[in-house]
Amino acid sequence: MASDNESDAELDENYYTFLNLPRNATTEQINSAYRKQSRIYHPDKHTDPDSKKKAEIMFNRTKRAYEVLSDPHQRAIYDSVGEKGLKTEGWEIVHRTRTPAEIREEYERLAQAAAERRLQQRTNPRGNITINVNATEIFTPYDDSEMPRVEIGSMSIAQSIEAPITRKDMIVMSGNLYSSNGTGTGGFMVAGRRLLNKGWMEVCLGAGNGFLLGFKGGRTLTSKLTLNGGTNMSFQENGVIPAVFSTLAVQLDKHTVGSLTLNAGPHSSMSTQIDHSNDQHAISTSFVIGTPHVYFGLSYTRKMLENELKLKLATKVGTFGFVGEYGVEKKVSKYSSVIATVSVGVPSGVILKLKIIRSNQSYVFPIHLSDEIVPAAIFYASVTPIIAWFFVKKTIMDPMEADRKNIEVERSKRQNEQRLAAKKMEAMAAIHLMQSTYNRIISEEQKRKGLIIKRAIYGCVTDDSSQFKPEASHDVTVPIQCLVRDGTLQLYESSKSDLPGFFDPSLGDDKILRIEYTHNDVLKLVNIKDNEPLRLPG
Structure with missing residues (x-):
């Protein structure tokens, strides 16, 4: 099975360009483009067996x-997420009208669910490592004659593994270790989880600070109401300690969820939350x-999706x-993020928390800088992550990203080698089928001294842009002439490689289209970038 990255590298069909239509094409324009191309490519228009076979393609x-x-409906999905959206199973919107944002949200949900299913087909590990660093002596030194000490105050490790047994049953194994000042504790738990109609249930057994037996469950009561809850009993030397917990969640509106949580046990609490x-x-x-x-707690997050950044x-x-607290989260790759947060409070003091998330693994480094609110500690806690980020980005991440892009381009070329070869054959077949149309349009344009394409080349040029690279370009005179309608050529803002009679001669490289033409018997030359629109005569 191909990975997500491999799927992303596949070439996508551009139906608009293939029909030479703008993205906002009307129904009439779509019908007209279809009729025009059908007159060229319909198999019934060709009697020669070889031509008929090419026409069928x-x-x-x-x-x-x-x-x-x-x-x-299909066009709305295609406009929002491309051809891959049409191949996604489980669409719930095909027979409904939704906005492009809702369609993209639905696609992302389905894609994420598919990715989670692929992950769950294998053992799915989740983990968290937290290392608490005590650096308070840097700003409040104990002894001026000695170097300030920076030491690890505590460390905790938690890991879980989800092992699907059937489509509805799963075994979850988890463990944790905690060490502080030379002493440590730990625990281990095994849980069996089963999906039910509109809900789930889980039974767990654990050992560590005594034996633990627990039961959890959840159910969707209505389309807007969900109830989760459970109980566990901890068997310790001084007796059995029970605990009960439950959460009622309500969908208040499309973007808002409210919840009420009750905990009864050694640490009883009642909380309400609105997100x-x-x-x-x-x-x-x-x-x-x-x-x-x-x-009472309040948090605000500003999402800057274009920069893959969150401010909190x-x-x-x-x-x-x-x-x-104030902090920033930056997404550095498809599965990785870095987070830096500065916490200022009483009696906690100043704490800089660094967090790295990689897939389902997270690494947390809380650095305690001072026990009191010291301006110098706040300043360095704020500035140090920014300086470190730019240093790491320029010296490590940017070179790695450039290498990754080069590798992706090469992998994409290898992946799509067969498809590119097929597209080249289709382009040659299209040009062959266009000959009669080409001759007719040339004759019509010559009579009116209209737009006649003398030569058109598509591909990559040399460094000085004076010549085309022979191995990375091809002649598209016939397809371009066939796009001329009543003395006018109209090309839209998209890659020309998807036009009939075109193919991509060098995947991943910049390309241009050079057209030498006459209009009113005046010879002219025009160069446009691959995605640049064009209208001739200008």
């Missing part, structure tokens, strides 16, 4: 492009009443004191 492509663009999230912002409020503290502000105020 081109007509099937024409028919497929027309079927997608003439169907409002609101859209493409630009996320706001979360929480109020917790429990032992040993009562507090948060605060908590309660009987423990107060804490304020």
Whole structure:
């Protein structure tokens, strides 16, 4: 099975370009383009067996492009996520009208579900490593005569493995270790999870600080109401300690979810939380009443999707004191993110938290800089991650990204080698089928001294842009002339490689289209970039 990256590298069909249509083409334009190309490629128009076979290939492509663009639902999916969206199983929107943003959201949900299913077909590990660093002596030295000490205060490791047994049953094994000041604790748990109609249930057994037996479950009560809950019993030397917990979640509107959580046990609490999230912002409020503290929390996240960046502000105020946080999250690859957060509070002081997320693994490094609010500690906590980021980006990440792109281009070339060869054969077949149309249009344009294409070349040019590279270019005079209608040539803003009679001679490289033409018997020359629109005569 191909990986996600491999799937992304596959060539995508551009139906608009193939029919030489703008992205906002009307139904009338789509029908007209289909009729024009059908007159060239319909198998019934050709009697020669070889020509008929070539016509069948081109007509099937024409028919497929027309079927997608003439169907409002398929066209909406195609416009939002491309041809891959039409191949995605499980669409729930084919017979509904949704906005492009909703279609993309639905596609991403389905794609994520498919990716999760592929992951669950294998053992799916999840892990967290946290290393707490004590660096308070840097800003409040214990002894000025000695170098300030930076030491690891504690470390914790948690790991879980999900092993699907059937489509509805799963075994989850998890363990954790914690070490601080030379002493450590740990635990191990095995859980069996089963999916039910509109819900799930789980039974777990654990060992560590005594034996643990637990039961959890959840159910979707209505389209907007979900209930999760459970109980566990911890068997310890001083007796059995029970605990009960439950969460009721309500979908308040399209972007807002509210929840009420109750915990009864050694650390009893009641909390309510409201989360609101859209493409630009996320706001979360929480109020917790429990032992040993009562507090109110508020957080705001600004999503800058174009930069794959999130800016976060948060605060908590309660009987423990107060804490304020500000930070940034940057997505550095498809599965990786880095997070830097500065926490300032009483009595916690100043803490810089660095977090690296890689797939389902996370590595957290809280660095305690001072026990009190020291301006120097706040300044260096804010500036150091920025300097470190730019240094790592320029010296490590940018070169790695350039290498990765080169590798992807080469892999894409290898992956699509067969398809590119087929596209080249189709282009040659299309040119062969265009001959009669080409001769007719040339005759018509000559009579009116209209637009006559003397020569058209598509491909890569040399460094000085004066000559085309022979191995990375091809003649497209016939296809370009066949696109002339009543003395006018109109090309739209998309790669020309998807036009009939065209193919990509050098995948991943920059290409141009050079047209030498006459209009009113005046010879002219024009060069355009691959995605540049063109209208002749200009």
